[in-house]
Amino acid sequence: MSNSPQSKHDAVVDELYAEAIHWKINTGEEKIHAKRIPGTWRALKWIASLVWVPFFLVPYLRWDDRQAILFDIPHRQFHLLGVTILPQDFWMLSLLLLFFAILLAVITALAGRVWCGFFCFQTVWTDVFTWVEEKLEGPPQKRIKLDQGALNFTKLRIKVTKHAIWLVVSALTGISFVAWFIDVYQLWADIFSFNLGITAGVTILLFIGGTYGLAGYLREQTCFWLCPYARIQGVMVDNTTAVPTYDFHRGEPRGRVKKGVKDAERTTGDCVDCNQCVAVCPTGVDIRHGQQEGCITCALCIDACDAVMEKLDRPKGLIRYESLDVLNGKEERPLLKRPRVWIYSLVLLFSLAGIGYGMASLDAIEIKVIHSRQPLYVLQSDGSVQNKYVIKVLNKMTEKLDVTITASGIDGIVVVGTDEPVSARKGMVTPRTVFVRIPRENIKTESQPLTFYAEATDSSGTKLKSERISVFIGPK
Incomplete structure (x- = not known):
């Protein structure tokens, strides 16, 4: 009897609700320990974070007798492979900044805060820091218990190791940033010979403090209170924007799964109120309450909900990337009928054309x-x-x-x-x-x-x- 489908179903239910009481919506009063589960969006999140690998590696590339890409501020030069751009040509930098600003607006209009959820340095570094924390301290409940426990040798060893790794990552971040402005090999030589200039030294220390504090301690509070993008993104999305969305038509009314009750007999929606979507959210928001400024559209709640639906033999997609219009049964408005996207795209083309013209007309x-x-x-x-x-x-x-x-x-x-x-x-x-x-x-x-x-x-x-x-x- 213990191996029957019903008993397995009841075991899944027990497992879901055993930890549900621990997950609460973020109110800013306590530290968020997000749960990590495997899934499609978690894998995509790690892949997207690889865009920051060149930040660490590109300064080591050489071109002839110098660094391949170098912002040489003291000599007012920007070396890009075989091209040297001087202040007279920095108007192209304005077009480049305009291009990325409008690109961010286009992406936000189409798919919400994808930058925040997958590419933002704060999100990526926080993910790395919390990954280190989980490897050393264990899953969320163990981390909470360790934080609340008395100080002993084991706790001290784990905490010192964790913070040492955090500081190493922070130092590498600061050094890598400065390496875009100073020849990287000369920079390392100056560091090991204790001959680092004041400007470079202060910059590295600021990056160490900023990275360590923001990714190690403030974490989601940075997204809530320090990042201006969280405040303005509300005016950049509309009912046609596809974002991680809870299908309230299908999920409500919520209700916990009762043992022995078959799906055909239940009177509740598909949401079983297990709080797994809250548990995996790095900012601790509840996606079922609709779009909020704390949601960074990382889509990890989709992985969590799909895993639960799969265990309960219910269709996936209770939480999915969808627009509010489609969710409410309206026809999806095509791109051809969205003037804002066309205007953004024209500005993007103008920026690219200007940059292309500038690079093509550069005289030696x-x-x-x-x-x-x-x-x-x-x-x-x-x-x-x-x-x-x-x-x-x-x-x-x-x-x-x-x-x-x-x-x-x-x-x-x-x-x-x-x-x-x-x-x-x-x-x-x-x-x-x-x-x-x-x-x-x-x-x-x-x-x-x-x-x-x-x-x-x-x-x-x-x-x-x-x-x-x-x-x-x-x-x-």
Whole structure:
């Protein structure tokens, strides 16, 4: 009799409700110890967190004689593989930030706070910290019991080990962040030789404190009270947004499973009030109460509910990714009828087009021509008219270049001061003063366009060119 389907069913019921009393909705008064269970969304959550692996590894990649990607703030340069972007080209950074901001808005409009649930650094680091905590201290009930227990050698050993691992992860986070701004190998050398600069040292310490405090202690409270996205996401979703949703039509009225009562005889909905959806929620909210600012749409409640439904031989999907309109029986509104998504998409395309144009039009060398204002021109003894210019050569390459300056646009032009090439230092602006003389009879108007050219050859033999239009001023 003990192996009958009914007895197995009753055993599942006993197991579900044995721990249900321990799970409570988050009121901010006690620490949340979320339960971990395997499932599809848990696996996807771990896979999504791998987007942060490049944060730790990319600084170690090399390109020629330097770091492949390096934000060199002291020299005001951004090295991206073989391209060096200087402050003059940082307008592309604005478009990049705009792109990611609008992308976040698009994703939120379509599928809620997917960023928060799967990719946010706070969520990912908290997940790692709580995973370490569970490996050392055990499941939630054991962790609570350990926290409430008296201090002894076993508790001290476990706690010290846990916090030591947390600090190591926090330190690696801080060092990895700074490594995007300082050559990583030089950074490690400075750390081990105790020769780390004040700025780098303070930044690493701030990251250690921030990571350790936010992921180790504040955890879900960061999502509730510190993150502004939790406050504004309510205006970014609507009834057509698909989010983890409790199907109240199917689940209500809730009721606990009674032993010996068959499904055909029950008068309650599919929700058995086991609180497993609350137990696995990292922020401790109850998805059955509808969308709340504490819900980060991590979908772990879907795994929990599906596991329970499977044990009770009921259909999965009581909690699922769904929009409110579909849940209420309305037809799903297609993307073609959602103007907001189209507007967001157009802004995304504009940002990408701008970034693409900027990267495609980056010149390895760039010149700026400044016409002297005092005086505008000088009459020479031979009857020619002379203008003075300051040519500023910007070398965006990672090597020194010898740049030749020429000019054209007016007959009889003579350029003085360009006999020797400009020795343009890498990643810097090098000025050169030149004089342009033109026979007076060739000057047709008071102001005529004049084009300056800069040419150089890099170490690989590639010809580099740049030009800038200026004016030549003559007498009336």
